[in-house]
Amino acid sequence: MSGVILIVDDSATIRASVKNTLDQAGYEVYQAMNGQAGLESLKQLNGQGKTVSMIISDVNMPVMDGITFIRELKKNLSYKFTPVLVLTTESQDSKKIEGKEAGAAGWLVKPFEPDTLVGVVRKFVR
Amino acid sequence: MDLDKELKSIFFEEGREHIASLEEDLIQLETDSGDGAELDHDLVNRIFRSAHTIKGGAGSVGFTDLAGFTHTVENVLDRVRENQLAVSRELISVLLSSVDCMARQLDAAMGEGDPPGEGELSTLVDELNSYLGDTVAMATQVADEAVRRSARQRSTNDGRERTWAISLKFSPEVMETGTDPAMLLTELSDHGTVRLKAAHLDDCPPLEALDPYKLYLSWDIELTGRATEADLDGVFIFIADDNPIQYRDVTPEPAPEAPGKAPAAAPKAKAAKPTPRSISETNTDKRKGMTSVRVDTDRLDRLVNLVGELVIGQARVSQVTRTADATPETAAAVEALERITRDLQDEAMGMRMLPIGPTFVQFQRVVRDLAMNQGKEVSLQISGQETELDKSIIEKIGDPLKHMVRNAVDHGLETPSERQAVGKPFTGTVNLRAFHAEGNIVIEIEDDGKGLDAAAIAAKAIKEGLIPADHQMTDTEIYQLVFHPGLSTAKKVTDVSGRGVGMDVVKRNIEELRGRVQIDSRKGEGTIFRITLPLTLAIIEGMGLSVGDEVFLIPLLSIVESIRPNEGAVQTVAERGEVVSVRGDVLPVLRLHEELNVFSEYKMPHEALLIVVEVAGKRFCLLVDDIIGQQQVVIKSVEQNYRKVEGVSGATILGDGRVAMILDVPALVRRAFKDV
Structure with missing residues (x-):
């Protein structure tokens, strides 16, 4: 299993848990704490010659929320086709739709089981 | 784990x-x-x-x-x-x-x-x-x-072999959502054998009209394996809503070939086994992806301690090269080392510094609850949140500060009706400020309440036998009595401030941090408690004093001035011991060599020096042989290496390698003069 994945979430716990899980599954994981930071991380990674295979993003974040972040991504040809997985909670059904409309490839409900996360990521990155 | x-x-x-x-x-x-x-x-x-x-x-x-x-x-x-x-x-x-x-x-x-x-x-x-x-x-x-x-x-799966006819038809924009049909095919093949039935090119526009970012192809495929409908739902979970994908069970009935084919058909790869990441990958992560690292505070403390040792070692090198016949090159090299060491020390100390803000902010809640409880209207104004203090000081100052803030609300501020009766705004204000002043940190707790009543405090203190009836204390000295155990002028004992229990502890806590607390108050207008704290506990700005063959250090913060008394200025007064008159004030004298049991050849005060110190608003004189000079020293704990020694707050190693005790002035004075 290989591939570079960026996790964008304002919660350090969620970032660490996603990173730990995907690290173990053999992915290379980078973190950003909001949409704005996510865009900057992508630029940095790009500068290092790394292509991000997938982005996992929270919705409600300070500075730049997940929906705006996805819309920004879709404006950039380099990331237009990069799958984005939206992290939502079960109480946020509307966020799934909002995320899809912005261009997300899928969603994952928090809290998630490690196997579920790996399973979903495997849908997009192998 | x-x-x-x-x-x-x-x-x-x-x-x-x-x-x-x-x-x-x-x-x-x-x-x-x-x-x-x-x-x-x-x-x-x-x-x-x-x-x-x-x-x-x-x-x-x-x-x-x-x-x-x-x-x-x-x-x-x-x-x-x-x-x-x-x-x-x-x-x-x-x-x-x-x-x-x-x-x-x-x-x-x-x-x-x-x-x-x-x-x-x-x-x-x-x-x-x-x-x-x-x-x-x-x-x-x-x-x-x-x-x-x-x-x-x-998650239910009956394990039966099925054949599914799947029509893979997508909306043209599917690629833009990051979904790659090839990945779907790969995923489908996890569930069995995928066979292509037909590829449809009908929707493909002529080349000049073709948008390379759109998908015009569709496929009919057949999947044979143990996949249930739920499995397929799972595969298409993210795209089923927006894409006209269809699948139906076309398992032949009866299916004589199926059982034989099954084992070969589904070599299903389950989720990958965890493989530990190599260290180099993790390091790359840290170097490139993050701008900060988490460090255990114990390691930080060890670093600061080592830097402290380095400073001591460096001071010795400086001293040795100064006395020996050092070449200009040696002197220059030592000077450079000195500079680097100082920078390193500043840097290491800086790592332990935290802003006071979070400590202040938590008092909002304290003030709110207390004000509600007492029917008072209080606004807590905070400034200087960004002021940084040593981590260990922040940890220890929280409780005393909280007590003082509560005290300001409880004792300082009046009820809204009392305030209105004297023409003050309905809402009382407590100001909490932090700022730097002369190399120290000052924290002020100011209320616009009724102020301290010096006469009432003095009367209470006289009644309790704490001070004589004919005392000639200034208001500032009287205010300090609020820190005396067992003295409280609150008319009513509340569950908040109690019977004055606490303010003495507050003061002791602050003194343990080598800080001091002063009170300014104006009756009817309010009170300011001003706490002065050192920037750090690891280093002390001290004054070196010689007593006999020994050198002692006392914190600069506690020194008011030093004087050489005239012959006969120090007199013995019955029941009060030796005193000296300094510009009209009569101050008690403490002979350090006697108190510390050190041999000193100077017995006459006018041959020696008096260091005037201030403890709890009162001034005292320490008799010493001489002043060596002001110096910054790294404090070593005596308690951790030996045991707690009354009157000594730590030790340090001087530039010449000698060990000097750092005196705890308040404790010394308290030991010598019981009534402080």
């Missing part, structure tokens, strides 16, 4: 931060929402997000109690966010109590303290739910249940 522990500690830290900011923001929300003002959406959103983050994190690390309770809190906050619920004092109170519960649940989950009791929790949940109305609470429950049920259904 280690990862799990690490994750929990990350969550613990994050949870703590969010609980602190929840508390702060909720109080802000209450303050803002005074006169039906417009809701600050950024603020409400931040509050919601904090709760949401705690819930999500708690769920992720398996703290289900905390996650569940926070979920209820979040539901209420969501209604506030959606303007369906107005902010009231009662609501904020319930939410603050809920935040308290969350804090205790978090602590308990980490093995610190007990979780809130079942009764307490369910009462709070009922109160929270009463803000939701039945329907909302029910709806959430139903939704939760539905999610759980569908998760269960998905």
